[in-house]
Amino acid sequence: MLSTTFLGVNFKNPIIAASGTYGYGREYESIIPLETLGGISVKGTTLLPRSGNKPPRIAETPSGMLNSVGLQNPGVDAFIKNDLPYLRSKDIAVIANISGNTPDEYAELARKLDIPGVDIIEVNISCPNIREGGKSFGADPKAAGAVTAAVKAAAGKPVMVKLTPNVTSIVEIAKAVEAAGADALSLINTLTAMRIDIKTKKPILGNNTGGLSGPAIFPVAVRMVYEASRAVKIPVCGMGGIETPEDAIEIMMAGAACVQIGAAIFRDAYAPKKIVDGLGEYCTENGLKNISEIVGSVKFNERDNQW
Amino acid sequence: MEFFQEFCAVISHSNLTETIHDIWVHSPKAAAAALPGQFVNIKVKGFFLRRPISICEVSSDALRLVFEERGEGTKALGGIMPGDGLDVLGPLGNRGFSTDKYESAILVGGGIGTPPLKFCRNSLNKSAAVLGFRNEAQVIMAGEFANVQVCTDDGSRGHHGNIKKPLEKFLKTGSYEAVFACGPKPMLRAVVALAEKYNVPVEISLEERMACGVGACLGCTCKTVVGNTASYPRVCKDGPVFDGKAAVLC
The missing domain is CATH 3.40.50.80 (Nucleotide-binding domain of ferredoxin-NADP reductase (FNR) module)
Known part of the structure; x- marks a missing residue:
């Protein structure tokens, strides 16, 4: 009822832990088994280790949070040696999330990750928290296409490109990435944002700005998933503030073939399980053979100015 | 590290000062597992992130938490009354004080x-x-x-x-x-x-602004230096207690 084939990879359900919110899969095992999820997109990985941004890296907002972690990670070689074997031992689809400073770096990461245990490469061209690379690739259709093409030429795995919402036209970027050979899109990454401590007049985050996530961005995600999925032929993985089964259903109706869950787990560690269970119940209640029947099923209001 | 997410009943609430609250919550699993220096991450109604609060002490089936109103979230938490429920994630932190090592x-x-x-x-x-x-x-x-x-x-x-x-x-x-x-x-x-x-x-x-509290998000990293090697451990999972000589306190 929930099993989904996405980019030729079998997901036992369409719910995936979003990169940066679930580490490399071990942290929540004490509460819910990793295998509850259909897939995991692992912490963003770079060629060399990164120590990330200076603290504070977290700020709360109404209905959400800002982070400016800055891609702290042990580097791709350490991921392959220390974390991938653990993920391989689990019945779960593994999405390796990569970030680089140049198209060549992205390509090298994709080559290194062309190994058993990695099912899909997610290309992060949208991290708002690093000065170099990431962000500027994601906001420029040409640069986004160049990174996508470089990764496609090097990768043996399906390639999903993660888009930033910090653009004027998500359609333009989505089309450029599709034209460059991407197998799928994932969106949205966080929205660039800022909070200021009015007592000190200083930004709360050590990095001054960060990325906004949580329910605050959910409606933006729904709109962008709808726009992007209508504009391209490749499948879309939706994310951004999803907390409940109803949220997951909504973004699937907007056009998402699968769904990533991020910050919601910080508030409720059982959120992924509740969402998976809720999707199952929804299928039963609505007589669906498979949840994929609802993907893109939104019925638009006729826009008639003569009302 | 074994921890739990439980909905716990508040047993008692008193004030130590106008803004410092002293509560006991019924939490048998967390109380049995807790070690000195560990903390819990508590959900506060109306706020997105949980609030990390150190464990003051334990009984056989309850945790004592003493916390100060620092902002709107802890202020709201201070309004908790006996009989109310509290969503408690913990005990958290892989490294507490070495009370097993020293007498x-x-x-x-x-x-x-x-x-x-x-x-x-x-x-x-x-x-x-x-x-x-x-x-x-x-x-x-x-x-x-x-x-x-x-x-x-x-x-x-x-x-x-x-x-x-x-x-x-x-x-x-x-x-x-x-x-x-x-x-x-x-x-x-x-x-x-x-x-x-x-x-x-x-x-x-140590304390730092946190999101997950379990080591997944890397939001609360601090810096330690041993010899010439700098590391960036997570306060929540790799701490919250650190060797004072290694921690960089800036």
Whole structure:
């Protein structure tokens, strides 16, 4: 009822832990088994280790949070040696999330990750928290296409490109990435944002700005998933503030073939399980053979100015 | 690390000062697993992120949490009443105070850094405590420690001044194996410097803005240096207690 084939990879359900919110899969095992999820997109990985941004890296907002972690990670070689074997031992689809400073770096990461245990490469061209690379690739259709093409030429795995919402036209970027050979899109990454401590007049985050996530961005995600999925032929993985089964259903109706869950787990560690269970119940209640029947099923209001 | 996410009933609530709250919550699993220095991450209605709060002490089936109103979230949490439910994630932190390694320690607390040291006191054979506060009205839990020296910035109670002199006095006796400290960073720097002077192991509890509390998000990283090697461990999972000589307190 929930099993989904996405980019030729079998997901036992369409719910995936979003990169940066679930580490490399071990942290929540004490509460819910990793295998509850259909897939995991692992912490963003770079060629060399990164120590990330200076603290504070977290700020709360109404209905959400800002982070400016800055891609702290042990580097791709350490991921392959220390974390991938653990993920391989689990019945779960593994999405390796990569970030680089140049198209060549992205390509090298994709080559290194062309190994058993990695099912899909997610290309992060949208991290708002690093000065170099990431962000500027994601906001420029040409640069986004160049990174996508470089990764496609090097990768043996399906390639999903993660888009930033910090653009004027998500359609333009989505089309450029599709034209460059991407197998799928994932969106949205966080929205660039800022909070200021009015007592000190200083930004709360050590990095001054960060990325906004949580329910605050959910409606933006729904709109962008709808726009992007209508504009391209490749499948879309939706994310951004999803907390409940109803949220997951909504973004699937907007056009998402699968769904990533991020910050919601910080508030409720059982959120992924509740969402998976809720999707199952929804299928039963609505007589669906498979949840994929609802993907893109939104019925638009006729826009008639003569009302 | 085994932890739980449980919905717990608040057993009691009292105020230690106008803004410092003292609650016991019924949480048998977390109470059985908790170790000195660990914390819980608590959901507050109306706020997106949980609030990390140190475990003050445990009974067979309950946790005692003492926390200060620091912002809107902890202020809302302060309105909790006996009988209310509280969503508690914990106990968290892979490294607490080494009460299993040492028989005795000097406990140094600064303000709201004092509560977790009570758990240490309960777990040690012998302890002394140096507790620093702004003034007498802010003094909490002084009667709950052994060999305690209270210090106030304005001299309204106990030693007039910071914790340095009383701490040095206890260090000079040479009868304590370690120093455990929790409080503001300037205090921690002074404690580490004195412990180093007397060549006594020192462990400090750190705090940082957190999201997940379990090591998944890398939001609360701190910096440690051992030899020439810098590391960026997570306060929540790799701490919250660190070797005072390794932690970079800036």
